[in-house]
Amino acid sequence: MQDACACGISPLFFFGEAYLKPMNYLLAILLPPLSILLTGRPIVAILTFLIWIPALVFSGGLTHPMFIILAWILIFQAREDRRERRAS
Numbered sequence: 001m002q003d004a005c006a007c008g009i010s011p012l013f014f015f016g017e018a019y020l021k022p023m024n025y026l027l028a029i030l031l032p033p034l035s036i037l038l039t040g041r042p043i044v045a046i047l048t049f050l051i052w053i054p055a056l057v058f059s060g061g062l063t064h065p066m067f068i069i070l071a072w073i074l075i076f077q078a079r080e081d082r083r084e085r086r087a088s
Contacts, residue, residue, distance in 0.1 A: 033071075
């Protein structure tokens with residue numbers, strides 16, 4: 001089985017890491033727990049979701065930027081870990 005379609009473009013070009021990197025940062029603005037889940041940290045995503053919902057309800061959305069920053073840090077850290085594994 002080939003990695004490229006008939007047109008010669010790899011499917012990862014559309015659905016792979018290059019496409020999901022900026023999309024994950026944008027998704028973190030709207031749904032930080034889902035963005036954390038997509039970075040490969042399911043337990044952290046579940047815990048974040050369980051804290052995120054009550055925090056949004058009780059604070060009126062004032063805590064949402066904190067969860068966005070958490071998601072961005074975890075996305076960046078996952079990308080750096082992947083880059084480090086590829087280098088070694």
